[in-house]
Amino acid sequence: MHKNKKCTKFAKNIKRIGMEKLDGKYDFSLYEYHNLLQQNILVSYKGPIDERIMNVIGDNIELVTNDGNDKAKSKIFKIFMELAQNVWLYSAESCKTASGRKLGMGTLVIGEFGDSYTFVTGNVVRNSDIEPVIEKCEIINSLDRDSLREYRREQRRLGGDKKNSGNIGLIQVALTAESPLDIELTPVSDDESFFSVAVKIKKTVN
Amino acid sequence: MEDIHIEGVHEAFFTPTVNFEVATGHCEISGESYLEETSKFYARLIEWMKKYIAEVKGPLTFDFKLSYFNTSSSKCLVDILDVLKKYQNDGGKIEVNWYYDDTEEELEEVEDFILETGLDINKIPIEI
Numbered sequence: 001m002h003k004n005k006k007c008t009k010f011a012k013n014i015k016r017i018g019m020e021k022l023d024g025k026y027d028f029s030l031y032e033y034h035n036l037l038q039q040n041i042l043v044s045y046k047g048p049i050d051e052r053i054m055n056v057i058g059d060n061i062e063l064v065t066n067d068g069n070d071k072a073k074s075k076i077f078k079i080f081m082e083l084a085q086n087v088w089l090y091s092a093e094s095c096k097t098a099s100g101r102k103l104g105m106g107t108l109v110i111g112e113f114g115d116s117y118t119f120v121t122g123n124v125v126r127n128s129d130i131e132p133v134i135e136k137c138e139i140i141n142s143l144d145r146d147s148l149r150e151y152r153r154e155q156r157r158l159g160g161d162k163k164n165s166g167n168i169g170l171i172q173v174a175l176t177a178e179s180p181l182d183i184e185l186t187p188v189s190d191d192e193s194f195f196s197v198a199v200k201i202k203k204t205v206n
Numbered sequence: 207m208e209d210i211h212i213e214g215v216h217e218a219f220f221t222p223t224v225n226f227e228v229a230t231g232h233c234e235i236s237g238e239s240y241l242e243e244t245s246k247f248y249a250r251l252i253e254w255m256k257k258y259i260a261e262v263k264g265p266l267t268f269d270f271k272l273s274y275f276n277t278s279s280s281k282c283l284v285d286i287l288d289v290l291k292k293y294q295n296d297g298g299k300i301e302v303n304w305y306y307d308d309t310e311e312e313l314e315e316v317e318d319f320i321l322e323t324g325l326d327i328n329k330i331p332i333e334i
Contacts, residue, residue, distance in 0.1 A: 055217070081240065082277060153322045206310075
């Protein structure tokens with residue numbers, strides 16, 4: 001807290017330098033953005049995702065979830081790996097590395113609310129691709145735990161393509177989190193939407 | 207036919223440690239499994255098993271000691287269990303031990319592998 005106060009004071013005293021050189025395009029306050037993230041957010045990332053980013057964020061989550069017991073931490077890690085992987089593979093927004101690898105772009109956030117952590121991922125999707133995923137999420141949320149396990153067994157048996165493994169990923173996430181998937185789909189254009197998945201994980205898992 | 211020895215690594219991807227021995231039929235997969243090319247990695251192990259079953263025709267003891275595997279890996283683990291089940295049905299001698307972190311969720315996971323493959327798997331809890 002003390003540290004924050006000091007920074008605020010300092011910010012009041014400094015002037016923005018070099019603004020005119022940016023030709024008025026700098027209309028974004030990083031300080032406000034930082035303050036927004038200070039509210040319950042432990043880690044946030046936006047940008048391309050690959051195994052190196054996943055590795056670093058995966059390790060960092062472990063460092064900041066201090067209130068979580070080992071079992072909770074292991075759950076958060078498992079959930080993170082599946083959801084981040086989905087953004088990497090299925091985001092409609094992507095970039096290519098020099099070697100031609102496609103990296104999906106998206107946002108990953110882990111927050112802390114009372115006795116739980118919330119892990120959220122979001123990315124742009126093509127509406128035509130997301131329909132079956134939404135249907136799957138509705139099925140996942142409608143099933144009790146035993147039926148969900150049966151669903152995982154059944155789905156694991158189906159083909160081995162990437163799309164399918166993503167669907168098992170969501171079933172796995174719901175089973176690991178022991179909570180439903182909180183799905184939000186916001187249209188961003190005629191054929192694309194922003195798709196986000198949030199799950200809650202208790203800080204103390206028995 | 208040769209043994210398989212793969213040293214596990216925990217870098218950006220996680221390669222499990224694998225030791226498959228022709229002389230004893232003892233096979234162990236341990237560590238963490240999150241791979242760039244999951245199917246390709248496990249295809250080599252399954253190929254080894256099929257060759258062992260066809261040529262050596264000896265017993266197979268499998269120890270799974272994975273502390274983490276992602277869902278893509280879990281599909282390949284089912285493929286391994288399927289090969290073992292088929293060998294057992296054909297008269298092969300097998301034993302499968304699954305070491306798991308002692309949590310309800312992990313136990314459910316092993317039980318689901320048993321239900322999914324129809325294979326007898328010894329469930330061995332370890333404290334985390």
